[in-house]
Amino acid sequence: MTDWTSGYVADIGYTYGCYDLLxxxxxxxxxxxxGVVLPQTGTACELGFGQGVSANVHAAASATQWYGTDFNPAQAGYAQELAACxxxxxxxxxxxFxxxxxxxxxPDFDFIGLHGIWSWISDENRAIIVDFVRRKLKVGGVMYVSYNTQPGFAAMVPMRNLMTQHAAMMSPPGAGVVARVESAMEFANKLIATNPLFSRINPQVTERLKVMKDQDRNYLAHEYFNRDWQPMSFSDMAGWLADAKMDFACSATYSELVHTLNVTPEQRAMLNEIPDTVLRESVYDFMINQMFRRDxxxxxxxxxxxxxxxxxxxELHVVLCEPASIFKPVINGALGEAQLNESIYLPIVDLMADHAVRTLGEIEQSLQSKGITLNQVHEACLLLVSKGAMAVAQSPxxxxxxxxxxxxxxxxxxxxxRGGSEVTMLASPVTGSGVPVARIRQLFISAVIDGKESPQEWAQHAWHLIKSSQQNMSKQDGTPLSDEEQLLELNTQAIEFRDNRLALLRALGIV
Structure with missing residues (x-):
C-alpha cells in the first residue's frame, strides 16, 4: 500500500498560523x-498550506486569486470550509505535490509560496516543486521559501536523528505522536544531564532543547519528527533553484536588509569584497549562525x-498597526538589541498614529521640514514592518x-x-493580510458587533462564552481563576481593549 503521508506527520494537525510572509x-x-523590478500580483499559489489560514486570509483581503494544496485531508477540509466563506x-x-x-x-502564477515545507520533504518532492516553479511561475514572478539552514542547525541534526530513532523504537505500541514526542524529549534531556562530550562541544544543542521544552508538542512533531528533515546551506538551495531559472533577490526577513543590525563593520567589509551572490550569502550565514532563512x-x-x-x-502605502503609545525605538538583530534613530522614527510614528493609510511619498512630504529623506523613510518603514508596528497597505x-x-x-x-483559541488572526482589507487578535479580544469584537457598548458588557459576553465552552482562565502558574477573578481579569482586559485596541482595529477594517 502506498504511504500517502510520504513520511510526514499526519495523525495530528498542524498549527493554525497565518504568515504575512506569504x-x-x-x-x-x-x-x-x-532595486529589483516588482512582480504583478494577480495569481498566487501556496504549496503545503497547513490549515489554510494564510491562503484564506490573503484571498479574502486582496484581489489576488489563490490556489494551493496540502496533502492532509483533515487540514484541507478545514481550509476549504474557510474558503467557502x-x-x-x-x-x-x-x-x-x-x-x-x-x-x-x-494558471501561471505571479507568486509561489512555501512556508515551513522545504526542509521537511524528500528530495523527490523537492524536484517536483522545482519543476513546478520552472513551468508555472511567470517570468518576473517571485518565489518565497523558508527553510532550516546550516550552519545554525548543523549541530542539531544528530540530536534530532537520535530523538526520532527513540520515538520509533522505544515508544510503546499504539502510542500517539504527542506521547512519542514527549518520551523522546525526556530521553534527550536525560542524555544531556549525563554531560556528554557532544553537548560540551555543542552547547547550542542544550539551549535548543531548553527552548523545545516549552514549545507546543504538535509543532514539535511537525518540526522535528517527520521522516525527512534536512537543514540546507544557501549554496545547496541555490543549486536546487538554478534548474527553475531562479535568481536570489533578498531576504524576506526585513531586518536582514539593514546590515548594521546583523554584522560588524569588519564583517561588512569582508562581505563587500565577495562579488558572487551565493558565496556572499553563505558567508553571511556563518557570520550570524543562521538557523532559518526566509528568502x-x-x-x-x-x-x-x-x-x-x-x-x-x-507610491507604496503603509499603515501603523499597533498603538503609537507602546512603540519603543529599539529592534533586535543578530548583533543584539539596537537603538533606532529617534529623530527619524518618532516623527514617522507620530505622523502615522492616527492609523490612516499613507504613501511613503506622503510621509516624505510631511516630514521634509525635519530633514528626513525618502531613503530614510523607506528603511524606517522596513524596520517598523519587521517589528510588527507597521504593515504594507492597499489603496483605499x-x-x-x-x-x-x-x-x-x-x-x-x-x-x-467562541469555543477555542486556535486562530489568533483576523483578516484586514487594509493590509491585505492578517492582524494578530488573541481569542479574548476576538470575543470582545463579537460583543461590539452585537451592539454591546461598554467594557463591562464585553467582559460579561466573553465570560459567558468561556463558561459555555467549559473552559477556565488561569494564572501564569496554571492555577485556574475563580469566576470572580475571571470577571475581574476580563473587565481589566476589556478596558485596555477600549483604550488601546478598538480604534486601531476599526482603522484596519476588522471592526
Missing part, C-alpha cells in the same frame, strides 16, 4: 530596497533605474472592495473563537 503585497517593500475564494486541494503540480487546469527569489531578476525606484517607493479603493470579503471570513473565525 502575502505578495509585502514583497514590494523588500524588492524596492534592493469567501466569494470567488481560493481553490484549495488535498493533493500530494506530485498530483497538484501535474494538474493541467492551473525571495525571482525568475528573471531585473534592476530598476534610480528614477523608477523613487517613483515606485513613493482596494480596501473598500475587499471589506465585504474580509467581513464574511472574520465572522466565521469569530464564531470559532
Amino acid at each position: 502575502n505578495p503585497l509585502r514583497v514590494k517593500l523588500a524588492l524596492l530596497k534592493v 469567501v466569494e470567488d475564494g481560493p481553490q484549495l486541494f488535498d493533493q500530494s 506530485a498530483e497538484f503540480c501535474s494538474r493541467t487546469d492551473l 525571495y527569489w525571482v525568475k528573471g531578476k531585473r534592476r530598476l533605474q534610480p528614477m523608477e525606484y523613487v517613483e515606485q517607493v513613493r 479603493a482596494a480596501t473598500a472592495l475587499r471589506r465585504p470579503h474580509t467581513d464574511r471570513l472574520n465572522q466565521r473565525l469569530l464564531r470559532q473563537a
